[in-house]
Amino acid sequence: MARDGTGNETLGGARASFAPWTDPAARPLVRFEAVAKRFGVVPAVDRLSLDIYEGEFFALLGPSGCGKTTLLRLLAGFERPSEGRILLDGQDIADVPPHHRPVNMMFQSYALFPHLTVAGNVAFGLKQEGLPKAEIDARIAEMLALVKLEGFEQRKPHQLSGGQRQRVALARALAKRPRVFLLDEPLAALDRKLREDTRFELTDLQDKLGLTFIIVTHDQEEAMTVADRIGVMSRGQLVQVSTPSELYEQPNSRWVADFIGDVNLIEGRVASTGPQGTEIKGEAGGRLRAAQTVDVPLGTLVWVAVRPEKVSIAAETPSMTTENGFAGTVLDIGYLGGVSIYKVKLDNGLIMKAAVANRTRLVERPIGSGDRVSLSWEPTASVVLTR
Amino acid sequence: MRRGLSAFNVTSIALGLAFLYLPIAILVIYSFNASRLVTVWGGWSTRWYVALLHDSAMLDAAWTSLRIAFLSATAATVLGTLAAAALVRAGRFHGRTAFSAMVYAPLVMPEIITGLSLLLLFVALDADRGFWTVTLAHTTVTMCFVTIVVQSRLLSFDTSLEEAAMDLGAPPLRAFLTVTLPLIFPAVAAGWMLAFTLSLDDLVIASFTTGPGATTLPIRIYSEVRLGVKPEINAICTIMIAVVALGVVAAALIGKRTELARVGADGRGG
Structure with a gap:
């Protein structure tokens, strides 16, 4: 391989x-x-x-x-x-x-044997195989080196920190290869x-x-x-x-889009689809474009998923593109250190999130709560979901 | 906050302890009585302990009782632990409720009924009543106490430990013997102690199920007391109290030490 x-x-x-x-x-x-x-x-x-x-x-x-x-x-x-x-x-x-x-398993509780030492725990599975003592000792040393626990052989599980116990559990299961x-x-x-x-x-x-x-x-x-x-x-x-x-x-x-990470979902119906991409008419107004093609009849109800970090936010400009572009008002700004999340209420009533990396130390934010903004994203950022 | 005990606490504890232990204290003190008359204090002496050494009937009875207690406690511990394991581990098997009711029945059954029914059983089986029938009867009666003690420990036992043992290649029986048993050992030992003292103590069931040649200590004492209390009886009772107290203290110490180790292990949490 x-x-x-x-x-x-x-x-x-x-x-x-x-x-x-x-x-x-x-x-x-x-x-x-x-x-x-x-x-x-x-x-x-x-x-x-x-x-x-x-x-x-x-x-x-x-x-x-x-x-x-x-x-x-x-x-x-x-x-x-x-x-x-x-x-x-x-x-x-x-x-x-x-x-x-x-097959060996590492349990959520680690399930270390409290009456045995670290070495005894690692040796437990090897003893069941009836390996000779010299080989068991060699394997214990090898495993404890692998998880960086040399010198802990004679400790009991209750004398270890949570991280150390986790590594004993790893060594014990991996010792069985x-x-x-x-x-x-x-x-x-x-x-x-x-x-x-x-x-x-x-x-x-x-x-x-x-x-x-x-x-x-x-x-x-x-x-x-x-x-x-x-x-x-x-x-x-x-x-x-x-x-x-x-x-x-x-x-x-x-379900997956929502479960994995954060996502904006916009409901719409397929207006056209072909090699040049898919055009979707938003149920709440507006036109959306995705670079992918979809295999559904025209007029089918679909959802366009856009990750917040793929949405650009800018002060409102009158000459904005109408596809994948929406105007709205900033509701709320969540400062997470590395990024800021802008929650924007669009004029059509939907709420969208845009994540912006804080690349400079913002003493004064260019966009504040209550400001008028326009949101936009590339067609390649749209994912059309049919269920 | 106030630490220590109020006058009310001290008084109630003193009264409670006096209620429980004053009769025993009097018995212990009178076992060192020099007088031949049980109710008259004649100064300190150990003469009744010496006299006891020459009372071979009493010593035989004590030896019989100890052997019965040892054997029946051991058998009850093995059976009781297995019953506890079945009740906790086997899930909702068919007839579980009936099984559990049957295990616990001797706990609430009046001793006299248990004794009588065992007697009827041994008679029906035409068994020679004596040492072995008393041992069997005591095993039956004390098993449920072992089951209760071991079951409560098994309920708090992390099943994944046993699963881990099997996952690492131990067949189920070996997983139980090498992982579960050492960890629940304090409960098993406490169960054994309990069974041992209950057996040592029993008069009713033993008198129903015994035969000639197997007189247990309680039976011996009871039959002698009917002819009047001899000072030797105070002495043998004091020795029994010492044996039982030692057993109880040992069981408590084992339990406490392991409990401390366990709490220490859990308390460190990661």
Whole structure:
């Protein structure tokens, strides 16, 4: 497999050389085939199909209760599918108990054994394999070096900080050299700064070991930073599976557009579509243009999604273009440090957000609350959504 | 805020403790009585403890009681822990409510009824009544106490620890023995202590289920008291109180130490 050695290349899933999902001949390492899991009558996972490839860093992203953790537990073997098949390396693993699956999991609570030392925790899985003591000791040293915890061998879990415990949990699961490494909200218990550092450590680790990682998270920023591909889940189903940039720039539905980042959604009907792009007549007035073509009959109700940072804001000019251009009044300005979010009430009644990078130290803002402004964006910034 | 205790608190605690422990204190003091008459104080002496050493019937009974208590507590702990694990872990299996009711029934059943029904059972089975029937009966009665103690610990036990053990390659039984059991051990030990003292203490059920040749200490004491209280009885009772108190204190200490370690682990939170 062509892997790029430089760590930076892996960020945001932009590994140009790594995209086995585009190769129809590639055989997935993990395959979910119409898998359903019901607790009583409530479906937690609803006939979901998904392929994950060797060496991939895959993120399952969704709001709490969407079934992402259940999917992980199905793969680890703690739950049995009510329907469908789960294949690992082409083999149905329905009847393989958790302790025989070449899959290891890092639990959200870390689940470190409190009565064992750090070394004892890391050794636990190796002892189950019946490895000779010398090899176990070598593996412990190797793993603790990998997670930078040398010298902590004899500590008990309660003598460690949250970040250190998280790394013991990583070392313990990775010591088994799993075919697939599952991470259930691995960073949720860490504070913000540590969480950001750990994200980079995770991608680095995955790169070094070349293992397949599946991470479950509700934090979209986390998923975007670490994963090659993201599967967005809602109500037990996958809504969209794509690379982080595709997910952000080309969401396939209003739900995804709204869930990933901030978005302006404008309702309209298709007026014309062709190689030169699509023209949409806004339901609240105005004309919108998108660079893409859509495959729907004219007059269909669609939504144009525009990310706030792609909207330009300027003091109102009378000679503004009418396509993708709207006049309005600033309602509110949110200062976030790096960017400012302008909330603008358009003359047609809609409210739009524009994000502007604060490139200079603004002692005095050129645009203030209550000012008349015009908003505009490029046709390439519009995404037409049909659902 | 005021620290310490008010006069009212001190008085109520003193009265409460006196109510509970004054009779026991009197018994302990009179076991060191030099006088042959139980109700007359004749100065300090350990002569009744020495006399006890020569009372082979009493010593035999004490030895029988200890063996029964040890065996029945151990059996009750194994069975009670398994029942607790089934009640907490197996989810809502078919007949769970009936099972749980049956486990807890001896708790509310009058001892005399339990004793009588066990007697009828042993008679029907034509079992030789003696050491083993008392051990069996005590196992039956004390098991539910172990279940209660262990169940409450298992309810607060993080299941993901056991799952992690299985995930790392331990079969379910080994996961239970190497991860769950060491962690719930204080509760299991406390359950064993409880079963041990209950068995040591029991008169009613033992007298229904025992036979010739297996007289437990409470039965022996009771039969002697009917002929009048001998000072040796005070001495043996004092020894029993010491044994039970040591057991209870040990169980409490084990529990407290592990609890501290656990709170320490949780309190550090990340």
